[in-house]
Amino acid sequence: MSDIHLVKLCVGADSLDDLLGWEKARGAVSYIHTRNRPTRWEELLDGGSLYWVIKGVILCRREIVSFDEEADHWRVGLSTKNILTEAQPRRAFQGWRYLKPEDAPRDIIEGETDLPPDMMKALKEAGVW
Template sequence: MSDIHLVKLCVGADSLDDLLGWERARGDISYIHTRNRPTRWEELLDGGSLYWVIKGVILCRREIVSFDEDADHWRIGLRTRNILTEAQPRRPFQGWRYLKPDEAPRDIVEGETDLPPDMQRALKEAGVW
């Protein structure tokens, strides 16, 4: 299990629904692009995740599966399945930040959430739950 994770702002998303909507049409793996590869990239491949910050709050994570160089940038391969987490506030930042596992928000297991039933239903339909 990884000793480190990444935290990244989900630019352009106003809600978790926005992120889920963008990813419905993708396959098992999708990619985000970054100019620089994280220095601790090899550790991230050992069970690391990317935690998405949406409107100042971590709401979900995705497992990191690869780092690939592509022309003048790096692609971070992520499993398309989002794993909901407890909400954790984050201040604005640029790029990414590392996150220690003991500081990461806990995953939300189905039935343990205070989300409204219609949001739970939408998450199930999107394949997140």
């Protein structure tokens, strides 16, 4: 299991629904771009995840599966499944930051949340649960 994860701002998203909608519209495409490859990229491939910060709060994560060099940037391959996490506040930052596993928010297991039923239904339809 990885000793490190990444945290990245989900710029432009006002809610988790925004992120899920964008991903659904993109279809099977599961990656993000970054100018520089993280120096600890090999550790990230051993079970590391990308934690999304939406409006100042970590709300979900996706496992990192690859790093591919493009012409002027790196493409970070992500699993196709979003995993909801406990909400964890984060201050604004640029780019990405490392996150130690012991500092990462806990995953939410289905049935352990107080989300409204309509939101849970939407998350299931989006493939999150």
